[in-house]
Structure formats: structure tokens, C-alpha cells
Amino acid sequence: MLILAMAWILSLETRAQKVKIKPEAPQPTKGQGLFKTEKYDLLTLAMHEVYEHYNQAQDYFKKQNYDLAGASLRVMEFYLSGTKNILPGQITVWEKDKAAKTITLDKAKYIATVDRLNHYSQQVQAGLAKGQWLQAGGNQPDPMMETCVGCHLSNQVPTDFHRDTDFKILTKLMHEIYYHYRDAGPLLQQERWDQALDLFVVLDPYLEQIPNHIPAVNQDQQPIDKALFLQAHQELTRFTHDMVEKLRTRSWQQGKPLPPPRIVVDNCYACHDKVVKIPSPW
Structure with a gap:
């Protein structure tokens, strides 16, 4: 059951190829599809x-x-x-109002x-x-x-650590959670339980900050349904804590399988589609 569930979440790459991204939304690197592969x-x-x-x-x-x-x-x-x-062997760096430069690493x-x-x-x-x-x-x-x-x-690579608006902070928090769930999937498939647990157990600071950074509108100035967002947030928090408890207690060894990750995927897609009304990056 666990392997099938994780295979399902990893199959999102195929489904994501059908997603259209608005021109003003963050775009993937040219030629690599919707998943980062460069x-x-x-x-x-x-x-x-x-x-x-x-x-x-x-x-x-x-x-x-x-x-x-x-x-x-x-x-x-x-x-x-x-x-x-x-x-990579080389990288090309672009800065505003400057010529592109190629750097060998x-x-x-x-x-x-x-x-x-x-x-x-x-x-x-x-x-x-x-x-x-x-x-x-x-x-x-x-x-x-x-x-x-x-x-x-x-390496003359510019940095940008600025996160000022609620929308930017919220985006950062949600993507941290997504990255951890994504990277825990292969670890669970490989039965690397302790490493998967680490990825889940450090998510609380991100989950706890989310209610304080839900803006009234999205990047296109469309209203965000805060009540619906908070409901999805509570479901995701409960699910994450349940994952942590099951990984800590090894409860699947007592005939209690880990819950399928569908709720996480549903939350990500549903929130992008119905709540914040922006295209998903996958």
C-alpha cells in the first residue's frame, strides 16, 4: 500500500505536464518541463x-x-x-542591466x-x-x-534573501513543506525511516507561521478565501503530525500502515486552484 501510494505521488510529473502556467507566473527553465531537472x-x-x-x-x-x-x-x-x-560544470549568471557571464565551477x-x-x-x-x-x-x-x-x-553569483510581503513569506513556507514531502517519498520507498522522520519532524515552524501570513489577495490581486485556507492548513498539520507519530512509533509494524499521501497532494492542487487562484509550479 505504501509503495503504491508513494508511486502515485511521484507520478504527478506526468499529470503536471498538462498544467498551463500564466505568462506572469514563475516559469521553469526553458526545455525542462514543469519539474526542475537542470x-x-x-x-x-x-x-x-x-x-x-x-x-x-x-x-x-x-x-x-x-x-x-x-x-x-x-x-x-x-x-x-x-x-x-x-x-554543473559551468553556470551562466544573468544580472539586471549586465551582460550574461559563464562561470566554470x-x-x-x-x-x-x-x-x-x-x-x-x-x-x-x-x-x-x-x-x-x-x-x-x-x-x-x-x-x-x-x-x-x-x-x-x-563564483560571482548574486544572492537574494529578501522575503518581505505576506504572499512571499507564505509561498516560501508552503514550498518548504512541499519539498520535504517530495523528498521524503523516495526515503520511505527505500525504508530509510529515520531520515524521512527528520524531514517531517522539522516542519512545525513552517506550519505554525502560515496562519500569520495569509494575505487578503494573491499576486494577481484576486481575493484569497482565508477560512478555506485555514481549513486546508489544519488538515495538513494533523496529517503531518500523524506521519511523525507513525514514523516514531513504527506503528506500521503493528499492522497500522502509514496513511496515503493523497491529502497532501490534494491540498497543494486544491489550494492553488480554489484558494489562492494561482497556477501550480509542477
Whole structure:
């Protein structure tokens, strides 16, 4: 049942090819369909997940929630390690009012950087049990920020960390949840239960923020049905917590199978279609 359910959610790629995207909506890279398949697109997504979950880990540490701080760091490592296989040889960078430039990436140097960052994460996790966060020595910058900023500067890749409007924040929150569900699917198929659990268990901060960032209108100035949105949000929150409980207790071993993921897919599609009235990016 679980394998069939996950196969169903992964089959969305075929269905998504029929979706039409408005000209003003975010467009996929030319020639790749509605799913990101270009290495640079995948690398960008993964590295921003790395940055996101490192920050989440620090927030959990400040709140003395060391278990979730550790889970966030493991999720960071999951995305970080996966980037080794999707590093493109070259990238082309476009900036407003500037000519496009092609940059060659040093894969060996990049992999060495990834390994150092993973090692730092392991050291931080070792200290969490004692309520400690490993600090860089002396006046050295934070290893994560040094890696992010240094990589962007050395490769002349511009950054944009601005998220100001409720609509942008909401989009970011919902897509974080989607990415985690999407990436947990293959892990469940491979019976990598603990890694799947990490992806689900760190979703609460995103779920909790959603009710505070539901705008009155979407990007096309069409009204958003807040009551309907909150209803979908409550269903998704309950489903996520149910997934976490079943993965923690291994309840499927007691004849209680994991619930099918249809509710998540239905929520994503229905919300885009009926609530926020914008095309889905799949």
C-alpha cells in the first residue's frame, strides 16, 4: 500500500505536464518541463535548503530544543550531501542591466567544502547533548555563513534573501513543506525511516507561521478565501503530525500502515486552484 501510494505521488510529473502556467507566473527553465531537472536549478534549491535548516537548527538551539536542532542539522546534511552529484560544470549568471557571464565551477574544491561543512555539523551535533553549540575559534566567521557568502562571492553569483510581503513569506513556507514531502517519498520507498522522520519532524515552524501570513489577495490581486485556507492548513498539520507519530512509533509494524499521501497532494492542487487562484509550479 505504501509503495503504491508513494508511486502515485511521484507520478504527478506526468499529470503536471498538462498544467498551463500564466505568462506572469514563475516559469521553469526553458526545455525542462514543469519539474526542475537542470543541475543548477537543483543545486540552487538544495543549497537554499541547507541554509534554511542551519538557521532553523540555531533557532531550536536557542530555545533549548536540542532534539529538533539535531534533526534540522541532519536534514541540512541530507540536502548538502546530495549536491555533490548535481554540480554543473559551468553556470551562466544573468544580472539586471549586465551582460550574461559563464562561470566554470571547481568540483573538487566544492566537494571539499561540502565535506568540511558536514564535519562541522557532526561536531555541532556532538555538543548538543551537552547543551553546547560549537563556536568558531577567535574572530573566525560562522562556518556556514563563510561557506555561503564565500561561494557566492568567489563564483560571482548574486544572492537574494529578501522575503518581505505576506504572499512571499507564505509561498516560501508552503514550498518548504512541499519539498520535504517530495523528498521524503523516495526515503520511505527505500525504508530509510529515520531520515524521512527528520524531514517531517522539522516542519512545525513552517506550519505554525502560515496562519500569520495569509494575505487578503494573491499576486494577481484576486481575493484569497482565508477560512478555506485555514481549513486546508489544519488538515495538513494533523496529517503531518500523524506521519511523525507513525514514523516514531513504527506503528506500521503493528499492522497500522502509514496513511496515503493523497491529502497532501490534494491540498497543494486544491489550494492553488480554489484558494489562492494561482497556477501550480509542477
